[in-house]
Amino acid sequence: MLRRLSLALSVGIVALAPGLAAQNRKAAAPNPILRQYQAVAARIIAAATADSAAWNKLAELTDGFGNRLSGSEALEHAIDWILARMKAEGLDNPHTEPAMVPHWVRGHEKAELLEPRYVELPMLGLGGSVATPRGGIEAPVLVVSSFDELKAHAADARGKIVLFDVPFTGYGQTVAYRGVGAIEAAKAGAVAALIRAVGPFGMRTPHTGSMAPYDSTVRKIAAAAITMEDAAMLHRMQARGQRIVVRLEMEAQTLPDAPSRNVMAEITGREKPDEVVVFGGHIDSWDVGTGAMDDGGGMVIAWEAVRLLKKLGLAPRRTIRAVGWTNEENGGRGGLAYREAHRGELAKHVAAIESDGGTFKFRGFGFSGGDSAYTVVKQVAKLLTPLGADTVFAGGGGADIGPIMGEGVPGMSHNTDGSRYFWFDHTEADNVDKIDPRELAENVAAMAVMAYVLAELPERLPRGGKPVGGRER
């Protein structure tokens, strides 16, 4: 998952404009943090980028356990492995904290084009979908390009499978069809909903992902993504006046909530152990690929940052806590459980940083909080100039830290190049080979520097002031 990408990208483009860059230089204020921490930052960056430790750890995790959907054994085994490894690494206070998570299982599923010619359509049921009736559904297809077009042809949708063939223009715009396509199709009397996989490029690659909860006033119909190639082909067939018939079979079901855990470890603060910089990613994934980019890599970045600081003997003033949240993808229960378990400590949480925007070339941080803290964080980020990205965009956060941001904790997102993120997101192709070891190491460096300095600064990051980044998470 990733909610901040389109902003990060558009801001990134602005940041590249020469006029603004010049303006930036002119506006440069004195930065005491830069002078104070430049040497230690350089040391952290050098150590983080000296080897491929982060990539190798992520490869062990993803090769060893595969994908990790909430409720699966693989997820719990992965959490056990992380915990054991955190202990072996000598990190402080390695432990898990319980969370009950939704348990959706895909089961057998298949989509076939029957007319005008037989084609097996690669597909992925959408997370949260119900099953088709036993034996599947065989029905003519109505292809539409938008909700508006569906409304305009609502009379034609009754008894049909509605296919939303919506080319990718941006995640926010397109994912709406994954969210409520089944609801809108059902309102028009459709028997199932298909969407074009949400992504700008594919190689006959369906993408899964969460649907919005069904509307209790409308019939629950099964929903799945087919590939962009096949969605476009069906659309062309319809334009040629051909009758299109698809057979869809899905055995998806939602089981009772299952037990899972957040997993975490720390460097306990040497002076103020109860003040905490918390950062991490989510350890759960969809049930395809191996969840390397989304978001095993995000979790490993924070975990490796803590291991690295420990190895370097850098014990900061405050506690740094690396967390692997559970159930980001289809429930967000890990983030909620963290808030409940730590409710009493949140007033002293310095900042929360989430990496769930891919693990490509580092592009800076995003920030939501008060403007005084924003000023400080921007100064800290200047330590990252050697990594080629020392900007803090206004607006940051993440699904897992959203609940504690709601309690006033300043929230940050760790941003990376998003140009291929949605090629791989929620697909069989989200594997460690898509991640460059050097880029992953640089992400560790950026996270380690940011967390260390926020934990080490003489004064805790201030709260209050004029809000920056709104309530964006």
Next chain:
Amino acid sequence: MLRRLSLALSVGIVALAPGLAAQNRKAAAPNPILRQYQAVAARIIAAATADSAAWNKLAELTDGFGNRLSGSEALEHAIDWILARMKAEGLDNPHTEPAMVPHWVRGHEKAELLEPRYVELPMLGLGGSVATPRGGIEAPVLVVSSFDELKAHAADARGKIVLFDVPFTGYGQTVAYRGVGAIEAAKAGAVAALIRAVGPFGMRTPHTGSMAPYDSTVRKIAAAAITMEDAAMLHRMQARGQRIVVRLEMEAQTLPDAPSRNVMAEITGREKPDEVVVFGGHIDSWDVGTGAMDDGGGMVIAWEAVRLLKKLGLAPRRTIRAVGWTNEENGGRGGLAYREAHRGELAKHVAAIESDGGTFKFRGFGFSGGDSAYTVVKQVAKLLTPLGADTVFAGGGGADIGPIMGEGVPGMSHNTDGSRYFWFDHTEADNVDKIDPRELAENVAAMAVMAYVLAELPERLPRGGKPVGGRER
């Protein structure tokens, strides 16, 4: 298939070097052809690029018939459709010519990683492979990076499935493992062979393609490609000392040769109808994707070029013949049948041009023949400056025109940008959506201009002289 790409790419890079470009300008000789045919070339280019007719035709072909492996009904139905359409378009002499083609069928196939954890491995059996023994093979895996490494560990290969995990460095280098991997593995006593899919990028995408014929002195073992993601993962597992067990089941078989056809139509020459410029691509494909780029698009380029010239009323001095050859992928029987059917006319074949290098941005032609003809062809190519590529590289041809090039017919390849060719080649992702309508139209323009001028020049393209491009086809 495509054999000339790596040359075209490397030559392309040289052509971009500023020093050489300058030298090129200095060396520019007078070009009477440019003056003579510039107006008609501009007219052809304008007409070809005025709409998306070529792309729409290719979409109809590939949507309508899907993939078209030799021996399949889909291939013969596609040929029937092409013939009917050629007739409807009023082209001259539309007809087919018979060829008996190999008939390999994939049947059910499946590969599963059983240890160290269960993963279903997306795979494609290699064209020409035998089946596994009934019920499949379950065996430990030995991963090697090269034939040399297999030899060094030959004692470990006995009774195992050998996986050649060879990263893509270039088609020529890597495809050798697809060709003879099964033979080399069998020599070491392996029970099956797997290769890393031949391509520089994939999204958990296996690539099929032809094996070399089995060596009659060595046991025939089944061979398949797995994805680059999984090949790399198995390699990492081996490096960690983990035991790897794979179950492979393949029901592939080679049936008796089947009847197929080359399909063709012409603009009959107004003065010298027995002198022929022949061009085209192959209409067969592998049994995955829809064979849009390899090579439905190549065939459509020549077909549309002829239709366009006809529509423009451009009746050249000599005959232009557009051919869809059959069975390029796994036999080359179409090219051989053409040579036999036209043996008596080959002395008067002006040139043969094949488009089987993708249908992306036009990058020029390749040429193999005598140096006097090369001089003329290079002059003709200058008419293509508006298309951004007016170069004729030394060395050209194609698998389907190879047999008539062997009889002395000058051979040319139509080259396009190859940067993504091997992403899609022989995969489920070779579909019309990967092709840009404008780029395809420009390819039609380039082919139409080249074929028209070669057919119209007062003097037939000379033969003889110093050989250019060697015997490369």
